[in-house]
Amino acid sequence: MQNRNRSQLTDCPTMPSRIAFDSATGPHPLQMLASAPHRLLFFSGAIAIVLTMLWWSLWLANTRFGLGIMPMPPARLPAGWAHAMLAQYGMFPLFMCGFLLTVFPRWLGLPPLRRWSYVPVAAGILGGYVLVHAGLLGNSVLVTF
Numbered sequence: 330m331q332n333r334n335r336s337q338l339t340d341c342p343t344m345p346s347r348i349a350f351d352s353a354t355g356p357h358p359l360q361m362l363a364s365a366p367h368r369l370l371f372f373s374g375a376i377a378i379v380l381t382m383l384w385w386s387l388w389l390a391n392t393r394f395g396l397g398i399m400p401m402p403p404a405r406l407p408a409g410w411a412h413a414m415l416a417q418y419g420m421f422p423l424f425m426c427g428f429l430l431t432v433f434p435r436w437l438g439l440p441p442l443r444r445w446s447y448v449p450v451a452a453g454i455l456g457g458y459v460l461v462h463a464g465l466l467g468n469s470v471l472v473t474f
Contacts, residue, residue, distance in 0.1 A: 366442060367430070367431040370424065370451050372448065377423055379406045380462055381416065381420060384462055385408075389407050402403065426454070
């Protein structure tokens with residue numbers, strides 16, 4: 330078997346070269362993220378999952394051990410209900426919309442969606458998701474509504 334050095338591997342026609350990943354010559358990472366519905370919406374869904382896992386872990390640790398890690402506002406919504414609501418109406422729609430907005434045009438023989446039609450969807454769902462978390466953490470402006 331022949332040993333190859335790193336430069337020979339990057340010159341392989343089946344493997345993209347480093348130049349393709351250089352931000353000076355390629356598109357901006359945010360443009361790459363918003364270049365297809367599934368990329369942006371799946372990434373937003375992953376952010377939502379991490380936020381929920383962080384909030385839920387902190388809430389459970391604070392409830393069980395009384396660590397005082399995060400402020401516990403008066404419960405307007407029980408934490409279990411909030412967790413279920415956030416999973417069902419916050420996280421999953423991001424993944425479903427990402428999948429459906431990518432495959433529907435293909436299945437229906439339509440051109441791919443333009444950015445202006447799915448970027449507001451991701452921004453709206455994720456923005457609302459973050460605001461709900463801020464309210465659950467005790468933001469006085471958001472808790473009063």
